[in-house]
Amino acid sequence: MARRRRRVSPEQILHAAALEFAERGYAGARVDRIARRAAVNKAMLYYHFTSKQQLYRTLLRQMFSRAAERLQAIAGSNAAPAAKVDRVIAAIAAVIQEHPVFPSIMLREVAEGGAHLDRATLLALASVPRAVAAIVEEGVASGAFRAVHPVFAYFSVLAPIVFYLAGTPIRKELSHLHVIDLRALSPAEFVAAMQDAARRSFARDRRVRRAS
Amino acid sequence: MARRRRRVSPEQILHAAALEFAERGYAGARVDRIARRAAVNKAMLYYHFTSKQQLYRTLLRQMFSRAAERLQAIAGSNAAPAAKVDRVIAAIAAVIQEHPVFPSIMLREVAEGGAHLDRATLLALASVPRAVAAIVEEGVASGAFRAVHPVFAYFSVLAPIVFYLAGTPIRKELSHLHVIDLRALSPAEFVAAMQDAARRSFARDRRVRRAS
DNA sequence: CATAGAAAACTAACTAGTTAGTTAACTGAA
C-alpha cells in the first residue's frame, strides 16, 4: 500500500494501446490518448517504444503469437480431428474472452491489408491459419473429414466467431433502435452452435440433398 | 470525346470516397485525397457534401440499401428456403464483386461499433441481417431446416465471405513471404464451398455423430 | 555505513507538419 511512485511498465502501455487501437484503429488512435489511458507521460511512452508503429507491431505480434501457441498445442495433440476442431473453436473463443480487443483489431488489420505490419508480425499472424489448416488436412487425409479446402475451413470457422464478437457494440446499437429483434444469443451459445455447424460441415458424406 | 469541362458529379466523389474509405478507414481517409482521386477541387467536394462524416454516411447508406434490396427480393420470392440460402450467398458474392470496397468497409464499421453512423444508415445496415434471418426463420418454421438460430445463421454465412474477400490483400502479402502455402482458392470456389457448407449445416438432422 | 556520481526514470513544454473545413474572388451560361 501507498507505493511511493509506481514504475511505468511497458505492459501497462501495451494494455492501454490495445484498448485504443481496438476502439479507433491505427489511424484513429492517438498517442497522447494511449499515454493518458496508461497514466504515463507521453515521453515515457516513447522511452519504451520508439514509435506509434512499433508499439502497434509489438502489440499485434504478442497477440497473434499467444493465439497461435494455443492452436499449435491443439494441433499437436493426439485427439481425433473432429475433437481438435471443437477445441480450436473453444480456444479461439477463450482467447477472445481473455483479450476482448482481439476481434476488433483483427478485423481492422484484415481490412487494412496488413499495411502497418512487418515481417515478424505477419509471421505470427500466419501461424493461426496454419495451425487450423494442419488439423483440417490431417482430418481429410485420415478420412475423418470430407475433402474440405483448409483455407475455406479456416475462414468458415474463425470468421463468424470474430465477426460476432467484434460486432457486439453495433448489435447493441441496433437493438437499442428497436430495428431488429435479436433474440438473445450468448457468446457461449454461439460457440456451441459453431462447433455443431463445423462438425456437420466437415463430416464425411452420407448423402446430402442438393438445393434446387 | 474531348468534353470541354466535365461537370463535377456527386457520384464521382462517392466513388473516390469508397476507395479511400475502404483502403484507409474513416480516420485514415483524407478529404484532400478523396478530392484528388475524384479529380475535383476540395471546395467542390464540400459544395456537394457538408462534411467528411456526411459523405461517409451517404456512401454507407447507399451501399447497405443496395445490398439489402437484393436480399429482400430473394427473401420475398417463393423458392424453397434451402434455395433461398443458396441465392443469398451468391447475391452477397455478386454485390461484393460489383463493389469490391464493400467487405473492407463492412469489417471496419463492425470494428468501429457503428461510431460514425446515424439512424438512417444503421437502419439500412440492419436490413441485411433481417432479410437473412427471415429466410432462416421461414426454413425452420416449415421444417426444411433444423432449429438454427437466425443470428448464428447470418454470421456463419456472411462473415466467411466478407472476411475471405476483404482478406485478399493480406493473403497476397503472406503468400509473398512464402510463409503459408495457400493452395489457390478462387472466390467462385469459396462461394460454392460456402453454399455447400450452409446446406449441410442447416439441413434437418439425420443423426450426426458427436465429436469426442 | 555513508555518499558521490552515474544511470535510469520521468516531465512540461515545444516543434514541425498535417488536416478538416472556410473564404473571397472568379467564370460562363441563361
Next chain:
DNA sequence: TTCAGTTAACTAACTAGTTAGTTTTCTATG
C-alpha cells in the same frame, strides 16, 4: 445581370515525435 459552379489560398486545431532539464534509483568506493 444573376447565380450555380468552380478555384487557390487560407486558418484554426490537432498530432507524432523531441528536447532540455529534473528527480529517483542504483552502484561502488572509502
